[in-house]
Amino acid sequence: MADDPTSEYFAGNDRDRAAFEAGIKLGSIAHQYVGTPLTSASAASLERAIEAATRVQPLVERVRVRIDRKRMRVRGPYRYGVLTEDLLDVEVAVRVGTARAIGALRYVPELDYPLMYLKAIGGPTKD
Amino acid sequence: MADDPTSEYFAGNDRDRAAFEAGIKLGSIAHQYVGTPLTSASAASLERAIEAATRVQPLVERVRVRIDRKRMRVRGPYRYGVLTEDLLDVEVAVRVGTARAIGALRYVPELDYPLMYLKAIGGPTKD
């Protein structure tokens, strides 16, 4: 990351930053879009918008967003729901130098909790 | 609105509610999506997602969302911006019985302010 002007502000190594950046992206997604009105018909456009907005953020290599139509709760007189963290299934890969982190967000039934976790982290090779 | 189970909760007439619902939609849009990471490349998907999410809300007849690419401010080492209210140009039409309101949000240079206003309101027929 020698050419990245932000590097001088960072403590730690590239791997630390990869983990940190993966966390930023997941925290951002959960708190930007939760509350968005939602039906099965509108879910695909929201998935695409979240992916596009995540790709423009620093160091993102790859992102995939799915909204769980089966868990979606449509209700009330107007028959729609809202996006909740529980409906999100996200995977985002970030790269910092030769280090890479894959962060994930998904509802874990065993925990009754929408967990954000590091699915993989590695490099640089001899760190 | 005789068949709408929410009617009994409302003071006022259909025209009042049309104005109220138009306000809800604009307030919702501004506060749900402001802060979303943004470039020219991602703007179209966000426009579509906002329109789709607005259409699922009560009593919406029509909605159009444009993000002003010219006023968009791309900056920093990673060359992206975020959605601000000033970038939004929104028009939403709601219908309640025979009353209809058209609400708009756009940046007004003379006021230096992203104004939400009633662009049109009318009905019921002899209003």
Added chain:
Amino acid sequence: MADDPTSEYFAGNDRDRAAFEAGIKLGSIAHQYVGTPLTSASAASLERAIEAATRVQPLVERVRVRIDRKRMRVRGPYRYGVLTEDLLDVEVAVRVGTARAIGALRYVPELDYPLMYLKAIGGPTKD
């Protein structure tokens, strides 16, 4: 509202605008804060912040925000919840000239829906 420079942009009368502005405030509240991490211990500070942020908005006379501690759902390994629309009980009064609207947001069990409605609307004087 002769002295308000935004007046010329508005269709309709002061009563229409009062209803519209009440809607804006409720839509804004719901979509700005839903998703905020929450426990009984943090709820009071969020209520105060929402009230303070609403008071700075145009034409607001009075606002009251309550978060329903009894319906709050604390869960998962870390024992916290998030703000949902269902937890909000809001009342906001706006004044435009001699017209006034009171908007409310509360969960209505009969509808299984967090309803935003006009609780009162009146004026100008001979309404």
Added chain:
Amino acid sequence: MADDPTSEYFAGNDRDRAAFEAGIKLGSIAHQYVGTPLTSASAASLERAIEAATRVQPLVERVRVRIDRKRMRVRGPYRYGVLTEDLLDVEVAVRVGTARAIGALRYVPELDYPLMYLKAIGGPTKD
């Protein structure tokens, strides 16, 4: 973190997770509250609410939030502004086992960018 039921879902070590969790908290703050209406008078209540909401999240040891009154832009006919990322000065410490990360968010004039960075990361002791 032997007693934390989420541990089994995580790749990497405690230090990786500390960096990841610090990122989550900063991403969450930026995207939850940006757009909130704001004046000098309302800023303190929002600082307190953000701190309280951050403290209820997993593994947070300490958090401090300041909103920059000097950079705040009050404008338009109603003389208020909104929270932007540039106004936020945040420091959050998270602890995972014996590892600890301190994440920060602040506007960096040299970069013209609200940077989220790792201010410190360390442990477990011989990592």
